[in-house]
Amino acid sequence: MLVSPGLETRYVSRAALLGRDYRGVNFELLCEQGDEVKAGAAVMRDVRRPEIRFSAPVSGRISRIERGPRRKLISLQIEVDDSQAVAKFEPPDNNDGVSIRNFMLESGAWSSLRTRPFGNIPDPAGKPTAVFVTALDAEPLAPDTRTIIDTYLQEFRAGVTALAGINDAPLYVCHAQDHALEFEDSGRIRCVTFNGGYSAGLPGVHINALCPIGLGGGQVWHIGYQDVIALGHLLLHGKPWLQRIISLGGNAVRNPRSLAVYPGSTIGELLANEVNDGPSQILAGSSVYGRQIAPGSAYLGAGQRQVTVLVVSASDSVDKTAATNNAVIPSEALEKLILPGIFPVPLMRALQLGDAERARELGALELVEEDVMPLSGACVSHSDYASLLRDVLDRLEAAR
Amino acid sequence: MNFLLSNSGNGRQRMLQLQLLALLPVSIAALVNTGYQYLATLAQNSTLSTDDFRGRLARGLGASHESLGLFDMLAAGFAHLAPILALALLVGGFWERIISERRQTPMQPGFILVALLFTLLLPGAAAFGHVVFGMSFAMLVGRGIFGGDGKTFLNPALLGIAIVQVSFPSVADQHPLWSGLAGYAGSDAIAVYHRGGEAALSAIDIDLWSAFVGSTSGTMGTTSILAVLLGAALLMIERLIAWRLLIAQILGLLVFATLFNLLGTGAGASAMPAYWHLLLGSFAFGAVFLACDPVASACTNPGRWIQGFLIAALVVLIRVANPTHPDAVIPALLLASILAPLIDHLVIAWNIRGRARRHV
Numbered sequence: 001m002l003v004s005p006g007l008e009t010r011y012v013s014r015a016a017l018l019g020r021d022y023r024g025v026n027f028e029l030l031c032e033q034g035d036e037v038k039a040g041a042a043v044m045r046d047v048r049r050p051e052i053r054f055s056a057p058v059s060g061r062i063s064r065i066e067r068g069p070r071r072k073l074i075s076l077q078i079e080v081d082d083s084q085a086v087a088k089f090e091p092p093d094n095n096d097g098v099s100i101r102n103f104m105l106e107s108g109a110w111s112s113l114r115t116r117p118f119g120n121i122p123d124p125a126g127k128p129t130a131v132f133v134t135a136l137d138a139e140p141l142a143p144d145t146r147t148i149i150d151t152y153l154q155e156f157r158a159g160v161t162a163l164a165g166i167n168d169a170p171l172y173v174c175h176a177q178d179h180a181l182e183f184e185d186s187g188r189i190r191c192v193t194f195n196g197g198y199s200a201g202l203p204g205v206h207i208n209a210l211c212p213i214g215l216g217g218g219q220v221w222h223i224g225y226q227d228v229i230a231l232g233h234l235l236l237h238g239k240p241w242l243q244r245i246i247s248l249g250g251n252a253v254r255n256p257r258s259l260a261v262y263p264g265s266t267i268g269e270l271l272a273n274e275v276n277d278g279p280s281q282i283l284a285g286s287s288v289y290g291r292q293i294a295p296g297s298a299y300l301g302a303g304q305r306q307v308t309v310l311v312v313s314a315s316d317s318v319d320k321t322a323a324t325n326n327a328v329i330p331s332e333a334l335e336k337l338i339l340p341g342i343f344p345v346p347l348m349r350a351l352q353l354g355d356a357e358r359a360r361e362l363g364a365l366e367l368v369e370e371d372v373m374p375l376s377g378a379c380v381s382h383s384d385y386a387s388l389l390r391d392v393l394d395r396l397e398a399a400r
Numbered sequence: 401m402n403f404l405l406s407n408s409g410n411g412r413q414r415m416l417q418l419q420l421l422a423l424l425p426v427s428i429a430a431l432v433n434t435g436y437q438y439l440a441t442l443a444q445n446s447t448l449s450t451d452d453f454r455g456r457l458a459r460g461l462g463a464s465h466e467s468l469g470l471f472d473m474l475a476a477g478f479a480h481l482a483p484i485l486a487l488a489l490l491v492g493g494f495w496e497r498i499i500s501e502r503r504q505t506p507m508q509p510g511f512i513l514v515a516l517l518f519t520l521l522l523p524g525a526a527a528f529g530h531v532v533f534g535m536s537f538a539m540l541v542g543r544g545i546f547g548g549d550g551k552t553f554l555n556p557a558l559l560g561i562a563i564v565q566v567s568f569p570s571v572a573d574q575h576p577l578w579s580g581l582a583g584y585a586g587s588d589a590i591a592v593y594h595r596g597g598e599a600a601l602s603a604i605d606i607d608l609w610s611a612f613v614g615s616t617s618g619t620m621g622t623t624s625i626l627a628v629l630l631g632a633a634l635l636m637i638e639r640l641i642a643w644r645l646l647i648a649q650i651l652g653l654l655v656f657a658t659l660f661n662l663l664g665t666g667a668g669a670s671a672m673p674a675y676w677h678l679l680l681g682s683f684a685f686g687a688v689f690l691a692c693d694p695v696a697s698a699c700t701n702p703g704r705w706i707q708g709f710l711i712a713a714l715v716v717l718i719r720v721a722n723p724t725h726p727d728a729v730i731p732a733l734l735l736a737s738i739l740a741p742l743i744d745h746l747v748i749a750w751n752i753r754g755r756a757r758r759h760v
Contacts, residue, residue, distance in 0.1 A: 129760045214758025327550030329415065330699040332639040341755075345699035346748055361752045380412040380550070 006147070007245065007260045013080055014299075015058045015264040017044070019073035021302035022054070022111065024120050024397070027073045035062050040087035040240030042108060043076060051124050055108030055240065057263035059085045075299060080262070086239045097166045104166070107234050112227035112302060115219045116207050117365035118397050122221050128169050130211040132222035133160055136176040136194060138201035139286035141249030143258045143305055146179045148245050149225055155232030155241070156225065157183070162235055163228065164188050169220075174206040197336075198288045204371045208339045213366045217400070224303045246270075246300065250287065250308040252280040267298040267307055275309050283308040289370045291386065326352060326381040337374040339366055348375060351388040356395045364392055412549065418638050419513055422631035423689065426520060427481075429614050429624035432470070434524040435477030437617050439465040454479045454525060480524035481620060487528055488515035488535045495539035499548070510549035514538055517557035517689060520621025521682070521730075522564075534564035554737050555693040562734050589616055589680045590719060590726040594668045601676075611679035622682035632688040641692035644701055648708020649687045653677050655709075656716040670720040683715060686729040691736065698740045703747045710743075711736040 019027065026047040037043055037060065042053040056078055063079040089107045092099035104110040105124055115122045122128065135156075137145045149156050160183060164171040173191045175181045183189040192210060194200045203222040207213065211220050226244055233241035244263045249256040252275050261270060267282065283290030284301055287308050300307075330345040338344045342363040350358040351372075369386035376385045438458070442448060443465040450459065458479035463472040492511035500507045518535055538560030546552045589611070592600045601607075606616050614624025622628075635641045657674035664670030678684060691697060691711055698707045711732055718728035725731065 211760055212755075212758050213760045215756045216758065216760055218760035220760065327547070327695075329412070329550045330642075330694045330697075331415075332636075332642050335642075335701065341751070343700045343748065343751065346744070361755070362748070363755060380415060382411075 007258055009243075009260040010265075010270060011080070012262060012265040012269040014063065014077055014266045014269070015060075015080060015262045016075040016077040016266070016299040017054055017057065017264060018075050018299055018301055019068075022046075022121060023118070025052070027054070029065065029076075031062055033062050033065050036060070036081070037062060037078065038085040038087045039242050040089070040107065042106075044073075046121070049123065051105045052110055052121055053105065053108050054111050055087070058242065059083055077299075078264075086242070089234055089238050089240075091235045091238055095162070095165055100162050100166050103235070104162075104231065107240070109227070109231045109234055112230070113221050113223050114203075115221055116203065116368070117213055117219060118393055119368040120397075122219070126219070126221075127167060128221040129218045130169050130207075130220045131163055131167070131171045132203055132206050132210075132220060133163065133171065133173045133225065133228055134201065134203050134206065134222060135173050135181060135225045135228075136179065136201045137225075137305060138176070138194075138196070139198050139288055139306065141247055141256060141286060141306065141308065142201070143245050143247040145176065145225060149179070149181070149229070152229045152232070155229045155236060157232065158235045159228035159230075159232030160189060162231060163223065172206065172210055174203075174210075176200075198286070199339075202289070202371060204339055204367060208341065208366055212341070215360065215365070224305075226305070227303065244300065244305070246304065247306050248274060248309075249306065250280075250283070250310045252276050252278070252309040252311045261300070263300065263302075265300050267293070267300060268295060270300075270307060271295075271309065276311070279312040280309050281312050283310065285370070285373075289373045291369070291373065326383060328352065328383075329380050331378075333378050334375065337378055339363070339371060342366065344375060348379060348383070348385060351385055351392060352381070352383055354388070354391060356392045356399075359389075359392045360396055364389060364396070368393075413509070415640060416509060416513060416549075418634065418640060420516065422634045423513075423516055423520070423621075425627035425630040426621045426624065426685065426689075427516070429627035430520055430620040431477035431481055432473050433477070433614050433616075433623050434480045434620050435463065435473035435475065436468075436615060438476045438480065438524065439463065439468055439472055443468065454483070457483070477524075481519065483528070484522055484526060484531055485515065485519040487531050488519050491515075491532050491535040492539055495536060495544065499539075499544045505548075508549045511539060511543070514543065514556045514560070517555075518560050520685070521557065521561045521619050523619050526564075527568075530564050530568055533567070534560040537563045550695055552695055553741075554734065555690050555696045558690045558693075558696075558730065558733055558737065562730050565730055588726045589618065590669060590672075591723065593672050593676065593680070594723050594726060597671065598676075606680075608675070608679065611676075616680075619682055622685035625679055625684045628684045628688055635688070635692070640694065641688070642694070642697070642701075642704050645692050645697055645704040645708045646687060648705045649691060649712050650678070652709040652712025653683065653716065656713050660716060660720055664720065668720065668723060669726075672719070677716065677719070681719075681727040682729045686733050687711070690733050693737075696737050696740065698743050698747075700744050700747045700751075702750075703740070703743045706743050706747070707736050707740055710739065 027044045028047045029044055031037060031043050037056040039059040040055045043056045044054040046052040058078055058080045060078045060081040064077040066074040068074045092103045101124060111121050113122050135149060160173060171189050173181055173189060174194050175191060177193045177195045181191050194206060199205050207220055230241040242262060243260045245258055245260050247258045254274055254276060282293050282295050284293045284304055285291060286306050287310060290308050328345060328348045334344045347362045350362055367389060369390060372385040372389050376383060458476040461475035461479060463475035492515040496507050496511045518538060538556040542554060542556030542559035543552050589606055610616055612625045616623050636643055654674045657677045660670045698704050714732035714735060715728050718725060718732060
């Protein structure tokens with residue numbers, strides 16, 4: 001079922017949709033625990049915007065619906081069966097914006113678009129100022145974007161062309177310098193090369209360079225290259241692309257490599273027999289922008305392309321004085337860890353104080369959690385700027 | 401004191417370890433040069449009295465000016481530096497203990513850095529009462545009331561030195577203190593330049609090399625530019641200090657000193673070339689270890705450029721216009737440090753304006 005030339009495929013027995021990947025969504029279940037679902041069939045939708053649907057990543061039986069405080073959905077877990085049944089979708093006959101939007105909504109592909117500011121799923125009727133396709137990955141040990149896109153070039157092209165059609169905004173395809181991408185419909189599709197350090201692959205950096213977000217209340221949309229391939233796959237073949245390509249890396253991993261896996265695969269099974277003995281920590285994402293996750297209950301998130309396992313040494317533990325003193329000490333090391341044009345230290349102080357208005361003025365609207373991840377690692381106060389930023393963004397969004 | 405040995409990633413303790421390590425070359429230079437100045441002056445004028453605490457300590461350690469060797473210099477330097485440092489540490493630790501007990505928080509080791517910086521900025525024969533007064537002021541007003549390490553508004557050591565200089569002007573310009581010899585009539589090198597230009601400097605054996613290595617009289621830690629450069633290199637490699645602020649100060653000094661050379665009266669310090677501004681006095685030490693204090697300087701990159709140029713302009717201006725305060729570094733740094741939040745505020749306001757003008 002999973003076909004990916006040159007890549008090892010790894011099957012797992014469970015996969016899940018995670019509530020935390022879809023910020024601000026109140027899920028309405030379209031199925032019950034124990035139901036058999038086909039891969040790609042809608043299993044949930046947004047209460048507030050019912051057109052937005054979420055489809056099952058794999059075919060199987062819904063084994064568990066995990067809820068947290070206030071019945072907030074944590075995960076919808078599916079036991080993979082052998083039927084390999086997939087939902088079929090009819091690609092639109094004409095390529096006008098409305099049909100493509102409807103097709104994306106119906107097939108669940110819409111849920112892989114994100115807005116900036118805030119990182120939400122965009123409104124189906126929304127009007128972005130620009131759409132960004134992130135077609136490079138500069139993070140350490142990332143899967144090779146170039147090979148993946150070149151393997152699925154037809155699907156990628158179909159996806160980009162369809163996205164360019166959903167509105168009048170320019171569509172930027174951000175790619176690496178050594179990876180030539182050309183599109184015939186050059187009127188609205190613009191290919192831009194990015195190079196540089198680990199941050200060169202962050203959508204925040206591309207948006208900051210091409211269409212920076214100010215205080216005017218507009219928004220841009222962005223989507224990752226694998227989700228574009230999935231959209232193209234739906235359009236060309238009428239059925240969902242049942243895989244994602246991730247890389248397994250880090251100094252605790254025995255054999256670092258790229259794997260083709262089901263979307264939402266359980267990380268515990270992916271890492272079975274892959275990790276060296278001894279204390280380690282698992283990161284969703286790279287060692288620079290990754291977020292630490294608990295082993296056992298973790299699944300691949302939406303858009304996640306890496307699992308990093310690092311050896312934990314005793315000296316990495318947080319010292320006690322730091323826990324009682326949360327002062328930010330500015331240093332040159334902090335300067336390059338955030339988008340150009342944003343002053344890290346004033347922003348960190350505003351985030352620590354929870355001063356949402358100040359953080360907005362200092363550029364918090366340009367950021368999501370991954371953009372401030374490196375600050376937490378470099379700051380002596382050991383503050384978790386990702387969750388501080390999330391609080392601030394939640395309040396800013398509520399005030400709109 | 402096990403925190404000095406433990407390695408805790410990129411935390412606060414490692415930052416402190418590196419800052420102390422960066423001060424090591426300066427401290428060694430201070431030991432050697434303070435001893436050298438003391439013994440050399442004694443050799444020139446053996447009628448000077450050495451019958452005080454430091455003199456007796458130096459003699460007791462075996463320092464003698466007759467066959468001047470490295471050991472003699474170290475011993476005499478130790479006799480001057482060690483009592484001041486020990487007292488500063490004691491006073492700092494005392495206040496830190498009281499503050500931490502009142503606040504019910506663990507003691508913060510940052511007072512060690514404050515005590516070392518404060519000591520290095522004092523002349524070799526500073527009065528012990530001044531040390532207690534200045535260090536207490538630094539710990540309480542400079543540090544304690546703001547909440548300790550990382551929350552200060554001014555560098556505590558800078559504030560302590562400033563209050564000592566303001567309260568007891570003799571510390572800054574009564575030169576017996578520098579060698580610890582009553583009746584010694586040496587003078588601040590910049591004041592010497594004020595009076596007689598380069599000829600006067602060479603008359604007391606100050607040339608470019610001796611000013612660079614640091615065998616000139618002055619406050620203990622500030623004379624050796626070479627040692628300051630070693631410390632600065634470490635801080636830059638570890639990216640603890642902002643290079644923009646450092647470069648801005650040096651560039652600013654070159655620009656403003658040259659401006660005064662071209663437009664000034666041609667007398668006194670207005671004729672002093674930029675390299676003498678860099679080499680004499682405590683400019684280099686202050687630029688690296690006080691002005692670049694990460695907490696008490698501007699925290700935005702444009703703000704760092706502005707603050708650096710401001711410091712340089714103030715140093716040159718005070719040196720030229722106020723011969724009674726020849727060194728000028730401490731007041732200039734204090735003023736620039738007080739202005740740093742204002743500079744940041746303006747830079748941020750300008751940044752916000754740019755963001756508000758975007759069309760998205």
